[in-house]
Amino acid sequence: MSTMSDLLAVAQGAVDAASHLVRRTAVGQVEAKGERDMVTNVDREVEEHVRAFLARETPEIGFFGEEGGQAGRTTAPLQWVLDPVDGTANLAHKIPLCGVSLGLMQGQEAMLGVIDLPFLGERYQAARGLGATANGQRLQVRPNSDxxxxxxxxxxxxxxxxxxxxxxxxxxxxxxxxxxxxxxxxxxxxxxxxxxxxxxxxxxxxxxxxxxxxxxxxxxxxxxxxxxxxxxxxxxxxxxxxxxxxxxxxxxxxxxxxxxxxxxxx
The missing domain is CATH 3.40.190.80 (D-Maltodextrin-Binding Protein; domain 2)
Structure with missing residues (x-):
């Protein structure tokens, strides 16, 4: 059975490839997805790639993506959850505030997450009980009470x-x-x-x-x-x-x- 550390490594591999795609793929097609909402060719390519990667690496885990919905083992206790480009409107308008967001759910609990900001060079990740890091540095919320x-x-x-x-x-x-x-x-x-x-x-x-x-x-x-x-x-x-x-x-x-x-x- 895979540990949280093992699954975090899988998630990192999936997001590595996704981030590379976001940086290297030109936004060539922007389609309406409801009123004032949109999807690009980049969103779709990233989701297809990550879905295929995770199906190979963790076939026992289900998958849910923003663009394509559910795939794989839909009743599995663990489910990958992907936003291929969070901040699509920013990406389409060349605003660098966007990221690949891959989480792992166990029932109602968010167990693991990797967020990569391709144009800022920042990678955030965490797994239950393992703490959170950004580019290898331990993360801690700001101790503000004002x-x-x-x-x-x-x-x-x-x-x-x-x-x-x-x-x-x-x-x-x-x-x-x-x-x-x-x-x-x-x-x-x-x-x-x-x-x-x-x-x-x-x-x-x-x-x-x-x-x-x-x-x-x-x-x-x-x-x-x-x-x-x-x-x-x-x-x-x-x-x-x-x-x-x-x-x-x-x-x-x-x-x-x-x-x-x-x-x-x-």
């Missing part, structure tokens, strides 16, 4: 069906954060938000959405670096959560109060 000194990453505004209605809460959250924190940053990649909470570059990140391919790897990395990862009601984050919120423990109470205010006003 909301006024916090830099907070905010997930993208909603697009597509009922976007205006869904954005009412996002706009209210933006207003609350702007009044209380040092700075708000919208980077366009949930993987980067979660990785940078793990590394202490952000003190918290809030995404009022919860697509598993966006967050599986980042949740594993953030937790191993000491972050609290919760839903909007403060309960531990799971694949069925409504939101994905990662915060350094010193700010968890302040964020709970802020989220209570958000629920009361929307």
């Amino acid at each position: 909301l006024g000194e916090a830099i907070v990453g905010l997930g993208d505004y909603a697009v597509g069906e009922q976007a205006a209605e869904r954005n009412e809460q996002r706009l209210a959250l933006t207003q609350l954060l702007a009044a209380k924190v040092l700075r708000v940053r919208m980077l366009g990649s949930a993987a980067i938000d979660l990785a940078w909470v793990a590394s202490g570059q952000l003190d918290a990140c809030v995404a009022l959405s919860n697509h598993l391919w966006d967050v599986a790897a980042g949740v594993a990395i953030a937790r191993e670096a000491g972050a609290s990862v919760i839903d909007v009601d403060g309960t531990p984050h799971t694949p069925s959560s409504r939101a994905t919120i990662a915060v350094t423990p010193g700010l968890e109470r302040a964020f709970a109060d802020l989220l209570n205010t958000l629920r009361d006003t929307t």
